Amino acid sequence: MELALITVEKILEMFVILxxxxVIRKCGMVDERSNKHLSGILLNLVSPCVILMSYQIDFDAMLLERLLWTAGLSAISFVLSIFLANFCVRKNGNPDFGVERMAVIYSNCGFMGLxxxxxxxxxxxxxxxxxYITVFNLFVWSHGVMMMSGRASSFAKTMKSLIQPSMVAIFFSLILFVVGIRLPAVVANPLSMIGKMNTPLAMLIAGANLADSDLLASLKRPRIYWLSALKLLIVPAMTLVELMILHPDRTVALTVLIAAACPAGTMGTLFAIQYHKNGHYASELFAITTVLSLLTVSAMVILAGIFL
Structure with a gap:
């Protein structure tokens, strides 16, 4: 229960920044273009710094084993989510099935989860x-691309798409962790300071995105609630059952559960725009699930405290 209260407190803090x-979007302090640039800074600089500094610890074989456990559990969670989306979101007569499945399967594990x-x-x-983020990228740049584009992507193209700052940071950070190399303070301290921008910057960007959404119109669409329930309740509930069966380390279990319980991600909107799908609908799903997740993530942590 203590962790659940901390979760509520943290989510409320993030909601204030959101x-x-x-406000800054409505006041014109940032526009769509500048918000896009801020997103680029977050994804390409701030998040990699957070990842890099998280690996600056002494090597421990048990930690590495738990890291691999996390990857395996994350992969199972994604496979379950894909089966759920395919079963509950049908293609027949639904031109937006790709957008909807994307929202159900892939969470905002970077902007909100991290x-x-x-x-x-x-x-x-x-x-x-x-x-979890590594497995997310492997799935979203292979299955996600095929689902949204309607065609299979070549192996070479998939591998090329995986070469982006967060994945590169994970690769080099893992090498430094295994070899036991610690960055000097003159480098580590600036990277740590940049990493501390992650939460406030991510929430400011998310808030600016929400400001551009017509939430009132979205709330009148019953299907939004069905898809939100799939993403925010059913997917994390399935993940919780998986964790109860396999019974991993508590920190590993909480990490996978919270990541799976996060709202629909911005990748859905980006992919919708890129592959000429309904980008506005993807943005609505992102906005509504983000707001509702303020309640559902806390509920999932409470359930984790009871069953894990």
């Missing part, structure tokens, strides 16, 4: 979260 993001895990579990949680 509202600030809405800062939430950092606030709840500290650097150790971020360390394990990198395994």
């Amino acid at each position: 509202l600030m993001g809405v 800062p939430l895990i950092e606030g709840l579990l500290g650097s150790e949680g971020v360390f394990f979260m990198t395994a």
